[in-house]
Amino acid sequence: xxxxxxxxxxxxxxxxxxxxxxLEGRPVVVLSNNDGCAVARSAEVKALGVKMGTPWFQMKxxxxxxxxxxxxxxxxxxxxxxxRMMSVLANYSPDQEIYSIDECFLGLEGxxxxxxxxxxxxxxxxVRQWVGIPVCVGIAETKTLAKLANHSAKKSLxxxxxxxDFTRLPAAVRSRLFATIDVGEVWGIGPRLSRxxxxxxxxxVEDLRIADPKxxxxxxxxVVERTVTELNGIPCxxxxxVTPNKQQIQSSRSFGEYVHDLAPxxxxxxxxxxxxxEKLRHQGSLAGMVQxxxxxxxxxxxxxxxxxxxxxxxEATDDTLRLTKAALWGLKRIYRQGYAYQKAGVALLxxxxxxxRQLNLFSPARDNTALxxxxxxxxxxxxxxxxRSAAEGIEKGxxxxxxxxxxxxxxxxxxxxVVM
Numbered sequence: 155x156x157x158x159x160x161x162x163x164x165x166x167x168x169x170x171x172x173x174x175x176x177l178e179g180r181p182v183v184v185l186s187n188n189d190g191c192a193v194a195r196s197a198e199v200k201a202l203g204v205k206m207g208t209p210w211f212q213m214k215x216x217x218x219x220x221x222x223x224x225x226x227x228x229x230x231x232x233x234x235x236x237x238r239m240m241s242v243l244a245n246y247s248p249d250q251e252i253y254s255i256d257e258c259f260l261g262l263e264g265x266x267x268x269x270x271x272x273x274x275x276x277x278x279x280x281v282r283q284w285v286g287i288p289v290c291v292g293i294a295e296t297k298t299l300a301k302l303a304n305h306s307a308k309k310s311l312x313x314x315x316x317x318x319d320f321t322r323l324p325a326a327v328r329s330r331l332f333a334t335i336d337v338g339e340v341w342g343i344g345p346r347l348s349r350x351x352x353x354x355x356x357x358x359v360e361d362l363r364i365a366d367p368k369x370x371x372x373x374x375x376x377v378v379e380r381t382v383t384e385l386n387g388i389p390c391x392x393x394x395x396v397t398p399n400k401q402q403i404q405s406s407r408s409f410g411e412y413v414h415d416l417a418p419x420x421x422x423x424x425x426x427x428x429x430x431x432e433k434l435r436h437q438g439s440l441a442g443m444v445q446x447x448x449x450x451x452x453x454x455x456x457x458x459x460x461x462x463x464x465x466x467x468x469e470a471t472d473d474t475l476r477l478t479k480a481a482l483w484g485l486k487r488i489y490r491q492g493y494a495y496q497k498a499g500v501a502l503l504x505x506x507x508x509x510x511r512q513l514n515l516f517s518p519a520r521d522n523t524a525l526x527x528x529x530x531x532x533x534x535x536x537x538x539x540x541x542r543s544a545a546e547g548i549e550k551g552x553x554x555x556x557x558x559x560x561x562x563x564x565x566x567x568x569x570x571x572v573v574m
């Protein structure tokens with residue numbers, strides 16, 4: 155088994171640089187919702203010691219000193235650029251598992267007649283030329299090793315520029331390399347687990363690789379046992395060419411300003427339900443329960459209130475209007491006056507496959523299936539929210555702040571880049 159892990163470098167920042175070349179070589183951060191924290195950092199920002207998740211207000215002095223450019227998250231742009239990148243990479247293998255917005259695994263079984271490093275460099279050149287995104291490629295016998303090889307490619311620890319092929323490294327060379335990499339860089343070994351392993355003297359990748367997997371299973375979990383097995387080149391994780399459906403779908407946002415009244419909370423909840431319902435229909439599922447939550451700001455010295463309610467539905471549905479009605483019913487029951495609400499959220503639970511739906515002869519209402527299909531087609535063509543329920547409102551003064559967002563260059567006709 156041979157697998158490649160292809161990863162877009164500093165993906166959000168790279169997407170911004172495609173359409174604004176002036177950002178090349180400059181320190182750039184992309185901020186989270188409401189322009190709160192750094193969720194993507196250019197190499198120049200990382201070199202300044204800025205950690206992932208650092209609040210923007212804590213960076214402002216550093217930003218003035220070093221000219222850091224801060225941008226709001228432009229999710230529509232990033233999703234479209236991801237689709238383009240994955241489409242290009244799909245041409246390099248019949249087996250592709252899209253792992254995240256900027257990463258995918260490619261199966262390379264049957265490519266023994268090819269030079270895999272040359273194959274990987276071809277991927278990098280074509281993605282860069284056709285999409286504009288720089289990528290690195292890690293190649294190995296297992297998914298865990300491929301992730302580690304990709305890390306080595308980014309850090310130029312082994313192999314050619316942007317590519318690291320562990321299958322080419324002799325065992326002794328690989329062991330010496332693993333001895334220089336912190337165990338926290340292994341896929342699935344988070345900070346907490348890394349500290350616990352460190353207490354047992356397991357501080358590097360090599361320490362983990364040579365550890366007894368059965369003992370680690372007893373002390374930690376079967377996941378750690380599989381990780382050790384994969385580090386030794388024995389596959390435990392197969393490629394998932396068809397992404398499994400989500401077991402629950404959530405949509406939540408912090409507000410751009412505090413909300414006190416029920417009316418704007420209703421608009422927010424209806425908007426989040428519409429987003430979640432669209433995802434629900436896209437994966438061909440129905441929801442049997444709706445959950446709605448609201449909360450104040452726990453970090454503010456003010457009266458605190460947090461409440462949620464789960465509403466079982468009489469019949470599973472993917473109809474935005476029926477889901478909205480249930481969510482607003484729940485919201486009305488948990489809302490309390492006198493609080494400054496910072497965030498609301500919804501979740502669609504008890505998901506089932508629509509193809510296996512059991513109909514109820516005595517159901518009091520039917521889904522607006524044709525209407526939902528029309529809404530989805532129009533919104534897919536002209537942008538989310540073009541056609542929406544009246545419950546979502548019009549002005550939406552509660553919407554999150556995105557004061558630094560670049561144009562949606564690839565998904566909005568009136569925001570297409572213009573060559574002067």
